[in-house]
Amino acid sequence: MSRRADYVDWMKDHYRFVTELLLASVSEGEDLVLSLEAEQSLFLRFNANKVRQNTWIEQAAFGLKLQKDRRTSTVKITLAGDRGLDEARARAALAELRAEIPQLPVDEHQVAVVNNGRSDQQHRGHLLGDEAIIDAICEAAEGTDMAGFYCAGPIISANRNSKGQDHWFAAENFFMDYSLYDGPKAVKGCYAGSEWKTTAWQASLSQAKNQLSLLSRPVRDVPPGAYRAYLAPGAIAELLQTVSWGGFSYGGYRRGQSPLKKMVDENQSLSPKFTARENFDLGLSPVFNLNGEVSPTRLTLIEDGKLVNWLTSSRSAVEYGAPTNFAAESEGPRSLEVLSGTLLHGDVLKKLGTGLYLSNLHYVNWSDPQSARMTGMTRYACFWVENGEIVAPIKDLRFDVSLYDIWGQHLVEVTDFSETHPSTWTYEKRSLGGMRTPGMVVEGMKFTL
């Protein structure tokens, strides 16, 4: 099959060739788990509505995990796409694993390899051709100082194991993540999907331009202090991205490292208005993890302010004698949704009254994980609001707050609308997943610098 005609079909054929030969090589007493993360991507980087760099890549990371004699080891290789080369690499990797296993201690937390079923999902997209996309982006943004990143192409996640499990997920999608600048003032936008529509891109830009015009007013230097604030969906997502690094992890909790630990140990709770869950119906991520385990379509993590479930991987389940909910081994959420509330879009400023309207946050980190206390900066379109009217854009502020405050007793209202944030993470490879969040009005948010 020609790889030029269809990357996904070609890769599927090649993947089956490599996996078949490996699975046929499995010996008595061995279990083998195979995984694939592949992509064919176009990356376009823009500055001042000009192309800074264009890069096309094709890559396929292939994992082999061998379990034998209660020992576990993993080797990853890059598939070249050439049958001869990849057969040699795959066989060498298996030989290396077999040589390494006897040198390892017993893996006390090993998860038995089982057949977690079969699935085959392919989501075809309609992306604009590589030749046309640059003009489509730049013509619509003509006259703006646009800095941004277009990322597009097919992406694949798959795995098989020696017990017969076989999962395949492929999607063609794109995102155009961008900022419009007016001097140092800027607004953020993201147009994403599986079908490029230039009219939709123009509409996204138009909305951003309108927001940018609000920033033309003189900047207000708001002094540090505690203020009522509206955190737009993008700002809530920034906070949750940091919480997701170990915050919901059962293993992290047992190891004394989860910032949400007090929600169990001291019955600390959030506001009854706060509910968060994994929801694979958002369509952002395959429902199986890298071991091919199929997670529940929906799993509530925080319900009406109470922590009701941790994300528990099968490995943590073995280690701590708890039930698994087939989380990823990192025990981070893959498709997190915070449920919306009752505050109407048109009532947000009125509900805020006087305080800060924060569209985005930046560089969030824990200042005291024990107290779920976070710091970070305001970024992009952030305003001072008085009596329900936008008065002025603000000079960026540093916040330092405990989630137990702003999502606890100080959570005033949650919006009845929410926004989807597909992952734009591209470290080493393009990511699947994302989250959906509403906005929130909070009281007494502390700003320190």
Added chain:
Amino acid sequence: MHKEELKKVLTDLAEKTDFVSLRHVKEKTTWRSVRNEAPDANLVAYDEGVMIEVFEKGHIGYAGTAELTSDGIRRAFEKARSQTQKASTRKIADFPESVRPPSRGVFKSPRVKSLDQLSVAGLVDYLMKGSKAAKISDKIVTRMAMANFVETEFFHLTSNGGEIEQDFSMLGMDLQATAQDGPESQTRSLNGGLARCRQAGAELFDVDAFVRGGEQIARESLELIAAENCPSDTRDVVLMPDQMILQIHESIGHPLELDRILGDERNYAGWSFVQPADFGSLQYGSKLMNVTFDPARRGEYASYAFDDGGTPATREFLIKDGRLERGLGSLESQFRSRLPGVANFRASSWNRAPIDRMANINLEPGTATLDELISKVEKGLWMTANRSWSIDDYRNKFQFGCEYGRLIENGKLTKVVKNPNYRGTTVAFWNKLDGVGRSELDEMYGTPFCGKGEPNQGIRVGHASPPCLFRNVEVFGGGQ
């Protein structure tokens, strides 16, 4: 793919475009970790691919492939060429070919013992000993020992005659201990998360030192769960080298990247408070502040002889006697900005285009002993091992935290405090520098995880610094 085959492919491709280069990267990465004296991760990853770079009408574009056959590279070349031709109609700059000097040379990381001499069983045993050493109390609920090796063979060929070979051997290791008592828990590591990164060989594995480190961090994590919170006020701070590296990285390294100043990074990590006119005039810090870009320092984590654009790498002062002299910008950024730069055009691997990065950014030693720094402080805070970092998108307002602190009272170190944090603004903070440790106190660290760029790239950087004294800093502790 053999070098001779790559040369032949390059010769063929060179006839079809103004300039073409092939950057071949072959890398083996090993991660091994042990938690509570049980195996946690054993992973070896092999990666190999080539990035094709083409020059069309003053614009430079890229295509990366792992299909290491003549046909595979030619196919990627055609992709790069057609897209670069199209992109050249909307290019950010009209680059001259001089931004790709035809350099030739080799580099090899220093190593006494090859990593091949470390057996799997021997390394796991080493990690087990570190983990076990931290088991000094039932309150130490988590003991983690980890090691990371990266062995990279780099081969860069250009159609204007450049040929560079670089062979890197990079190691990182860490130990962490978490103590827990009721709802209180605190974690200590050797020098902050995976900061012990060097270019070296197997000789770096010193089991006795690792065991001593395990005992020490366990003891200190127990001290922390019994300690009071760091006070909230304004006082002098002495930052140890394993916190200075973070201070240098976030408030010197990133704001001096010329591509940030040029706006390339505005949609992701941000812009910079530094303006082009600041070079040669801005008093960035006190007269005691001397900062170098030093890719030539032997054994530091991001040492190399040439960057990924083929520019020979040399040591340069970025800040001298507190005054800003030079930015972190490649030949491309130097051409666009007309500012002085360095050889820092770097990609994380074959599948990413190079951008302006840090390499080794070091604070040069001063003259003080540690006792002298501490004895100059009446009311202060001594802090070690970075735990938390956050800074704005212009690299101005920062807040950083450490794992472990001790009060300084009347020139002496006194009681341990938990959750030590401090905040400030970049230039004001560096102008409060009032003491720099002597060369014997200089320590080298690094990180494999410096993130930047679109597409995102995590790259290895090195930092070295002695301990430093800063006056009148806003400090605070934890608590809701």
